[in-house]
Amino acid sequence: MAETPKKAFVTGHPIKHSRSPMIHGHWLAKHGIDGTYQAIDVAPENFAEFLATLQANGYRGGNVTIPHKEAAFAGAARRDHAADEIGAVNTLWFEEGNLWGGNTDGHGFAANLDDHAPGWAANGPAVVLGAGGAARAVIHALKARGLRDIRVVNRTLARAIELRDRFGAGVSAHPLAATGELLRDAGLLVNTTALGMQGNGDLAADPRDLPAHAVVNDIVYVPLETPLLAAARARGLKTVDGLGMLLNQAVPGFERWFGVRPKVTAELRVLIVADLVSKSRVPKS
Numbered sequence: 001m002a003e004t005p006k007k008a009f010v011t012g013h014p015i016k017h018s019r020s021p022m023i024h025g026h027w028l029a030k031h032g033i034d035g036t037y038q039a040i041d042v043a044p045e046n047f048a049e050f051l052a053t054l055q056a057n058g059y060r061g062g063n064v065t066i067p068h069k070e071a072a073f074a075g076a077a078r079r080d081h082a083a084d085e086i087g088a089v090n091t092l093w094f095e096e097g098n099l100w101g102g103n104t105d106g107h108g109f110a111a112n113l114d115d116h117a118p119g120w121a122a123n124g125p126a127v128v129l130g131a132g133g134a135a136r137a138v139i140h141a142l143k144a145r146g147l148r149d150i151r152v153v154n155r156t157l158a159r160a161i162e163l164r165d166r167f168g169a170g171v172s173a174h175p176l177a178a179t180g181e182l183l184r185d186a187g188l189l190v191n192t193t194a195l196g197m198q199g200n201g202d203l204a205a206d207p208r209d210l211p212a213h214a215v216v217n218d219i220v221y222v223p224l225e226t227p228l229l230a231a232a233r234a235r236g237l238k239t240v241d242g243l244g245m246l247l248n249q250a251v252p253g254f255e256r257w258f259g260v261r262p263k264v265t266a267e268l269r270v271l272i273v274a275d276l277v278s279k280s281r282v283p284k285s
Contacts, residue, residue: 006035008257009062011050015039019272020063023250026271027262035258037062044071051075051099054092060257061093061100063250069133076101085167086136090249093256105134106141108249109190109219115248115264116240117215123187124213125149127179129204130192131159134219138190139167151182153205183209191218191228207232214238219245222276243272 010020016039024037040062042050047068054061064072072089073079080102083089089101113120126147128135131154142150148170154160160173174182183189183205195204205228207216216232221242229239247264255261 003034004058006033006258007057007059008035008037008253009040009059010037010065011040011042011047011062011068012065013041013043013067015041015065018065019246019275020250022272022275023247023268024254026268027254027260028258031258031260031262033258033260042068044068047071048075051092054099055094061091061253062257063253064090064092072101075099082106082137082140085140086133087166088133088136091253091256093253102252103137103140104249104252105137105245106144107252108245108247109138109217110141110145111248111251111264112242112244113215113217113240115244117217117238120188120215121145121147123215125151125182125186126188126190127151127153127182127186127205128190128192129153129179129195131156131163132192134192135163136166138192138219139163139171143167143170147188151186153179153182179205180209183207183214184211186210187214189214189216189232191220191226194220195228202227203231204228207235207237210235210237212236215240218242221246223280224273224276243269243276247272 010018018039021037021039028035069088069090076089077098078100083101083103086103091102091104093100126142128138150171152160152163153174155176157175164171164173191204193204195202215238217240218226218228219242220226224241232239
């Protein structure tokens with residue numbers, strides 16, 4: 001009797017823009033696995049029912065994106081340490097009949113820097129721009145790597161203070177006006193805000209304020225080279241785009257659902273970059 005194909009998913013609202021099916025589809029083909037990974041659009045009011053019927057519908061688990069990460073956190077019977085620290089779930093799986101929730105965004109962030117800026121964690125103080133969910137994942141990863149001076153900068157200071165209080169020792173909160181001064185001895189600058197995304201050309205910070213050894217990372221990957229990264233590269237600084245975070249955060253989930261730990265390769269990156277480029281050329285209707 002043939003084995004039932006292994007099933008996983010990504011859900012959000014909307015979800016048609018997701019590159020996750022392409023990433024996981026590539027790995028399924030690469031490893032010859034009889035499995036599927038599909039995008040499922042679920043409206044917020046239907047999300048609890050969606051979770052409740054996952055196992056009955058044959059799913060081993062899946063990924064969760066905006067706006068369901070907090071609802072998945074609440075709906076999981078068990079959670080890993082990263083999810084508890086970050087306060088959101090982006091990966092679901094079943095273990096001994098229980099629905100587990102994890103968060104792999106911090107793993108994806110750190111692995112991307114490991115791949116493209118080895119030794120980054122020893123570089124000195126980190127400045128994190130933004131105080132949303134992505135910033136929480138980044139701070140979690142920075143603390144896990146032993147950084148003891150993490151400076152959170154946000155337009156609304158109260159939100160930065162919330163993160164300082166959430167993560168405790170080593171994390172400080174600052175207003176936007178303090179950015180230049182905070183960058184002067186920083187070894188890492190991470191932008192987690194929407195500044196620099198396609199259609200938003202504003203500069204999140206001025207890389208000229210950074211020392212020459214600093215690494216600049218923008219978690220945005222549309223476009224691949226944001227205005228911040230372009231300015232940092234012109235300044236001669238090491239830059240890391242956000243695509244690797246997307247690719248690396250997918251690795252732990254694939255391993256849980258399909259039993260193989262995939263690798264983020266140049267071949268996969270070329271595949272996704274080609275898709276990004278082709279979509280950017282589609283005329284707006």
